[in-house]
Structure formats: C-alpha cells, structure tokens
Amino acid sequence: MKVKKVLFPLLSIILALTAAVSLTIGKYPLELIDIAGFFLFKIFNVGVMDPERYGLLRSVLLDIRMPRILAAALIGASLSVAGASFQAMFVNPLVSPSLLGVLAGASLGAALGMVFSDSWLAVQCLTFIFGLFSVLIAVGIAKMHKGNAILLLILGGVISSALFTSLLSIIKYIADPTNQLPAIVQWLMGGLSMVDCRTLVFAGVPQLVSIMLMILFSGYLNALGMGDEEARSLGIPVEGIRMLLIFLATLMSALTVVLAGMVGWVGLIIPHIARMLVGPDNKILIPASALIGAIYLIIVDDVSRMLFSVEIPIGITTSLIGIPFFVAILRKAKRGWD
C-alpha cells in the first residue's frame, strides 16, 4: 500500500525527466537550458530569442524530437499494458501482445500497402486493419469449437499468426527487390523515424483511451486469472469482458505497428519488471507497466539514435537489450509461477 503511494508520482517524475533529457539528445546537441528557454518563449512569451534560432529549435524540438519521444512513450506503454493484460488474462507469464496474431497481421497489412500502393496513409490503414483482422480470425477459430476457451484462443492465435506470417512471405517474395523488399524488411525491424504529428494524433489518441480503459477494467483481470468458472461465480460476464479486453489490447498493439513497425520484447519484459516492483495485483500492475514501458522505450530509442552514427532500427535494440535482460530476471521472475 505504501509502495503504491510513492511509486506513481516517482515513475511520473522519472518519465518526465527521461522525456526532457531525451529532447536534448540528437544530431544537433542542445542543453536542457536551451529547451527550457524555448518553451518559456513559445508558451509564455518570456525572454528574447533570435527568430532564426527560434525556427531551428522549433523544427528540431516540435517537428522531430517531440513526436518521436511521445510516440516512443505511447508505444512502450501500449505494448506493456497489452502484454501485462494478456499475461493476466491467459494466466501465463510468458505471453506477449503478439499472442493472438495482431503483430503478424499488422506486418502483412504494412507489406501489402508497400507493395500495392504508393500512399503512406494506405500503408498505415492496412497495417491497422490487418492487425485487427488477424485477431478476429484467431477469436473466430476459438469460437468455432466448444471447450477450454483460453486454450482455444491460444490455438487460434497460433494458427492466425502462422497464416499471416506465410502470407507475408508471399508478399515479400513477389515484392520488387530493389525498392519494396528493403522497405518491408526495414519496417519489420521497427523504427520511429517515420513518426509525424498527424499519425501521432490519429494513433496516439485511441491508444491513450484504450490504455485508460484497460486501467479502469484492470480490477477484473485478477479474477479472470482464477479460471472462467470461478470468475463467473463472482458475477463477472467472463466472455464479454474478455472480448472487450482483447479488443482494447489489440487496438493499442496494432497502432504501435502503425507508428513504428515491429517493436518486439517490450510487451514481454516490461510486465515482468513491473511485477517485480509492485507485485502481481493488476490494479497496480497495469498502470505501473504503462509508465515503466513508456520510460523504457524512450531510453531505448535514445540508444538507437545515438549509439552509432546511423540509427539502429528500434526493434533490433529492444531485442538486443531485452533478451539478456530477460535471462537475468528469469530466475527472480519465475518465483511462484508453478
């Protein structure tokens, strides 16, 4: 109880600091003081600023770095919340947001868009639609049969993921190898360099709303983890709540692909870190995962940008950091799993 009172303000401050420091990092180095001066001038009209420098700062900060940092925070939060809620719902700590095929479907959608259309908007729309579509197929397969709903959903997800991954291979195979194929491959590695303000608004608002809703519904997640019949005996409309939560998780995950392609491992490891900090109670775990995920992805994006002279795709960085980290926490995290 005490932890809870200190934790959320603390995490929020760390998030704000991380974001502020990240604003200074980039090809054009800035001091925190420059940034503070810029925002004071921009918002409160305090101080003086040379118009040329103002224009430069404006484009560096508001057009490039801010959307990127916001997108990183949203993606980190979305994947972590989706992962944590799936882990609770499917009563399995090794589950990640891709369980029901959302990432496989979204990848196919992106690839289709890149091969058959020239419009970036079309790529984004197809990414989103196919992300939802593949989960719909997984749920449809699960609903065709009677039996253990959780197991059937997982099987449905395996089938749907396999289906969309093979379809993606077909698209890669027929894609023009000089332009389209590299674009697809790079997209699948993830990257935040394509983020612009408009996409950020269109993807970010629904993401924020679904994260909020997931936090509001998090009280049901503990009970869902006790098994369907027990949850139903507590008066919970299990099927309905589960479908709603799957929809929210799918929505936020599909939108991360729209923003930045495939970003792996975040949805698996952040819930574990959060669980080590605050325990498994989902009412605290879900909001904690959101904040920690946001902080984590902003930092990882900074690393991706700065480590080498060329930017490394963020999907590669998250895996490279995530895998050893996961091995390290595995010993501690598996406590009480069986």
Added chain:
Amino acid sequence: MGLNPLIRLEGISFGYTQKAVLTGIDMTIGEGEVVALLGPNGCGKSTLIKIILGVLRPDRGRVFYNGEDIRRLGAKYVARQMAYVPQTHKTSFPYTVRDIVMMGRIPHKTFFFRYTKSDGEIAKKALESLSILHLADRAYTEISGGERQLALIARALAQGARTFIMDEPAGGLDYGNQLKLLDQIIRLSRDGYTFIKATHSPEHALWIADRAVMIKDGTVMAAGAAEEIINTQNLRRLYNASVNVLDNGVFRACVPQTICGCMGDAGQREGRTMVMRKVARG
C-alpha cells in the same frame, strides 16, 4: 426439515456434446442446512454444483433461489447470495491472499470499479473471522493447501453470500487441515450459513451434514437425512465398494470389508464387534 426451501432444482439435465452427465435431478435445499453431495468420480457432482451457481446452463430444468429462477436474477445478484468455494488450487501469479479475498467484493461493484476502504475492512474482517489475518500479505502461491482453502472461504465471506457451495473442499488437504476445515463449516453453519458440499468422504458427511444426496450416473440414487441414507447398502451401491458402515451407538464409521475380516452383509455384526474390540484394546 421444517426449514424454508432456499434452493430448488427442478428436472435438471445436462450433457456435454454426446454424453448425458445429469438427467432429471430434483432437489431442495433448506435455509441453514448442510447438504453433502456424494458420488463416485465423474458422477456429475461438480457439474451439478456449477449449475446451481448459474455458471453452467442446464440443457433442461431450472434452478430457483428463494422461489426465483436464477437466470432471471442476474449473475451479480446470484453471486451476492451464493459463493463458490472451489477445490484448493494454485494461481500462476503470486497474488496476495488479500488480493484473492478482495475478489469477493466484485459482485458488489459497478462496471468500472475501484475497491474502497470499506471493501478492505470487509476483507479484513473475513480474514479475521477465520483467524488467518496474518496471511493477508503472503503470496497465495506460497501458503499451504489448508491455508489456501481458508483464504477461499474468506473470499466467500467477503462476498457477503449466505450460501456456500463447495467442491471437494477437503480434497488435497492433510488430515489436520481437513478437520480444521470441517470445524469452520460447523461454526459457520451455526451462524446460519447454508452449505452445499460435494465430498468424497461419507464420513465427513456423517459428521457435519444434515442431509446427503447420493448421485450415481447422473441421477439421484438416494436422498435424505445423512445418518439414514449413509448406510452399508447405499454406499456399496454408490461406489461399488465393499464397505461397511459400523455403528456403536455413539458414532459411525465407514470401514472396508477386508478390515472387518468377514464376508457379506451378514458379517457386519461380527465386523462391528471386531472393530469395537480393537478400539477397546487401543
């Protein structure tokens, strides 16, 4: 009985895809009664329990609570009247005992909910009344089976339900914990709680149940006052087992035939004297 009928089952039938599990079950449970459901593995006890709770829908027949069809009462209302105490299980995540007990407050909540202080108080009281408040912040995965079973009962208390429906509550518990569990059931039934309890132990039923219902092949084989129907003849029929119910006038015991050292129903007398002699010697 002379008690108000609280729960009434009317012609309950249920089948998974091909096989019929329950056929035409009728049953009445009075307020404050302790009713034991007895029957061999796979006889449909657990299914019947889930139907009474409204968790499973029967193919035919209806369940009434206080004269109202539970389907019309709504799941939340039913959850406030009847609580499910499953056989002790483990969760994958180390939720604390308090987290588990707090779940009992869900039927009292609206769609979006946060637990309030008073929910916390109710959970605390429930833990206190079972003397397991010291376990509140322990991980549910790391306490013993008996403690987990008590935590599940605490959740049922926090749920505010007056009827507890238990599926093999003593299953997997050691002897001492089984007795502790039975003590709690007796104590709560004195406070007016109603119990429906599926059990594998006819002796437990003899000790604590007012009535017993024997279920075999999905139908009621016998029902009535526990001490009347739990007899040698019925137990042999129910379980296909060679067992004798011995009675020394003070208590009854279910003793396997081989231990009685004699054959057939007629041997029951000698069996009894033999066991009594053993008891006397010990």
